[in-house]
Amino acid sequence: MTVYCIGELLIDFVAEKQGSDLSKANQFTKKPGGAPANVACAIAKLGGISRFIGSVGKDPFGSFLLKVLETNNVDISLAQRSKTFTTLAFVSLAEDGERDFVFSRGADKKLKYDSSIKKGFKGNIVHLGAATALLGGDLENAYSRYFFDALTQNAFISFDPNFRGDLWKDEEEVFIKKCRTFIEKSHFCKFSLDEAQLLSGETDLEKACEVLHEIGSPIVTVTLGSQGTFISTPTTKTTVPSVRVSPVDTTGAGDAFIGCLLFQISTLNDPHQILKNTTLLTEMVAKANRAGAITTTNFGAIPSLPTWEQLSDFE
Template identity: 70%
Template sequence: MRKVYCIGELLIDFVAENQGSDLSKANEFTKKAGGAPANVACAIAKLGGKSSFIGAVGKDPMGTFLLKVLQDERVDISLAQRSNKFTTLAFVSIAQDGERDFVFSRGADRELKYDKEIQKDFSGNLVHLGAATALLGGPLEETYNHYFFDALTKEAFISFDPNFRSDLWKGNEEVFIKKCLSYVSKSHLCKFSQEEALLLAGLSSRDPVEKACDILHEAGAKILTVTLGKEGTLVSKGEKKKVVRSIKVDPVDTTGAGDAFIGCLLYQISRLPSTDIIFEDRPEFLKMVKKANKAGALTTTQFGAINSLPGPELLDLNC
């Protein structure tokens, strides 16, 4: 089994549960561990896989809490860093249908420093890059770019998720698109929401997502998985496209659903004798996506991301 290195932010989600989508009216918040790459690392470890988190938290009680959560989930935190900056916070509102909105107060996540000794560990393994805060400049972006280059040169299997957050990129969407496309063009697997696929392709919400996939393939994307909520996931390999259906659930919080999906998918890929199988015209990859859809759906049935991640007993991963 290969190891998956998850690079990006680890932060506190202060979640306004059952208080609507307007944060200005929220009075009560629940502290949750969050950050998309950290969620992915936990999803993999919870299924019995090997994952390592690379990111920075503060030398404060919040940072200590976050690292303990990952450690309790059996994620390797030996490559995580502690910064003198305060731990990054996100304030999350949840609408009645489970959809979320975010407001960020950034701190330690941007302080991640590059460690050249890590690159040797990428060889033969998987590297997952979550970009919610990673492309906003500063030391984190410089380090993120270094690790991406290392993953390429060490021929690691690379997974990329843009994790677009409108609160972080208001008025600078074109910069976000340009930066993301350099990752999309060289990654083996990209995971997008429908909104992200259309955004990166330069299309509007009225355009079909299949058109967005065609544009992104022209930009160099190899395999695209576009999560469509309750409709499932669109898998695109150039001209070959198929929607893989999901299971029906009653969602209460969609936080972490996409992370559970890609975490479950990467876990299954890490167990393959060769990653070549996912590029071939065979049904195995679609079956893997179907199980990943189930992981994402089950995560929406509880509040919070990490504590809602399903274990292997719920996913029939050995079937």
């Protein structure tokens, strides 16, 4: 199946090894980024088929980003170019790989809905994993309409809220309300622990997942960093351990995880069988954990994403 990834493609200006405090950072390195774009590249690098739907500026940064996706075998035929400058994110990293983010939004919010894409969703996977998609404007309108199209075309729908505190200061309740619409109808949702707690209103992990199931999603995964990933379905709750690495940059680890998981799902005759086959789901999550771990061992999300050969060789 083809995996359609909808949302932002941006430049990460990374202050490497200068601590997770941007106010103290002096030097930055340009890296390609954006959660949906990372997922698209993760799928393509593993040998899957991914198509990116998003907007970048008609500027050198936009050209650079589209070239990166194309080089990584992502289909960019549905990408749009805007007169607005390409979106930028400034990221500072501590020694343990943890991050401090500041966004300068630009062209990502200018994505226009294209009704001709709808028919391509049928029998495929639609991944809604944008950090900026629920902030209003053209992008949110397009995002919501593509979500509806995916529902009407019986696509397998994946949702990752990608909460960024810098984008939702004092507006967390708005974020929660908007996300619940997607959780209600998505077949699979991926959260960090903080996101699961925020969106459920529960601090206990199992209780949080119960609330998320009550909202609607039948399959929930909660990434726990070095502790692995918690899987929750109506019949199964288990933690799949991760592998030990020495992280240098955690940017994109969650995207590598979900990209690897969606790639594996895309190879199934029926993606819904992972709900019925928890052994298969657990095996898939174990591989996805490895993909996330590998990505943290180098700087920059997209350059660090593994191929299937690298994933198979990694212990």
